Amino acid sequence: MKGRSAQRLARLQDILNRGGTIHLSEAARLCGVSEMTIRRDVAASDGAMVFLGGRLVMADNPQYAPLYDLDAEKGSHSLAKQRLCQGAAAFIEAGDTLFVDCGTTLMPLASSLASVEYEVTVVTYALNVANAVGHLPNVRLVLLGGLFYASSLSFGSEDMPQAIRRLGINKAFISAAGMHVERGVSCFHFHEVVPKQAAIASAMQRILVCDDSKLGVVRPAYFARLDEFDVIVTDGDADDALREGLPGHTPRIVGV
Known part of the structure; x- marks a missing residue:
């Protein structure tokens, strides 16, 4: 993974580790890049963060583990x-x-x-x-x-x-x-x-x-x-x- 992508992911993960979620648009704004860039970063990452209804969450956070309906x-x-x-x-x-x-x-x-x-x-x-x-x-x-x-x-x-x-x-x-x-x-x-x-x-x-x-x-x-x-x-x-x-x-x- 490229250095800038890793830096963006580390910043977002640090925020998510404090609890809660980040909307895709807010993640893009915080990192100064487009929403597509954030999607690409997450898609190429190790899976620690995932999208849930347009929001970023930590994959291992049981509070946001969805049920299939x-x-x-x-x-x-x-x-x-x-x-x-x-x-x-x-x-x-x-x-x-x-x-x-x-x-x-x-x-x-x-x-x-x-x-x-x-x-x-x-x-x-x-x-x-x-x-x-x-x-x-x-x-x-x-x-x-x-x-x-x-x-x-x-x-x-x-x-x-x-x-x-x-x-x-x-x-x-x-x-x-x-x-x-x-x-x-x-x-x-x-x-x-x-x-x-x-x-x-x-x-x-x-x-x-x-x-x-x-x-x-x-x-x-x-x-x-x-x-x-x-x-x-x-x-x-x-x-x-x-x-x-x-x-x-x-x-x-x-x-x-």
Whole structure:
């Protein structure tokens, strides 16, 4: 990390260690740089600080550890999710077997399959995704079962990796609650780690779909490095920040 970036982060961390939070705009003002620069600093850091609702907090501060609320997430960044899924849908081809994970980010992608003429197979462990595509005549649904987790409308089981490996998955569409250049990709729920990792390992092409509000954020359940993906579909500040933070040409960054 460059010296000035480290100095800015040290100053912000010193403030946060006294308790409380700092709004992104205030952090930028204190350091005399743009908000994008602060986002880049945090994204390239060691994960000690994360963004929570537009505010910087210490990652290990239990007072600000959020709970996942599926109902609240449905309306969160809805326009961004629509744009992201439009970009992600460009990778789908006729006859593909698609892995689509849980949450709300990829729901517009699942819903968009109603408007295509070709046939695809959708593999998922998410009940909301299954409900969105199960009635479509052009979609063959494979619903992975197990213990049901109402908090995320998804299933989990120890046998899920074997079931995923038996399937020929062309593209795995993965969402995340946290996206950090150094600390990788993470989510809220530990039962999601197994199917996400199995799909990443099995798929011919791995596509991360994540809006810029997740940039620099670390959640409890780590599941992958950013360089394990072939494509990252993102928006806003994350586009430039990831291009700068990830050397070389892998993964491919698609800004929408």
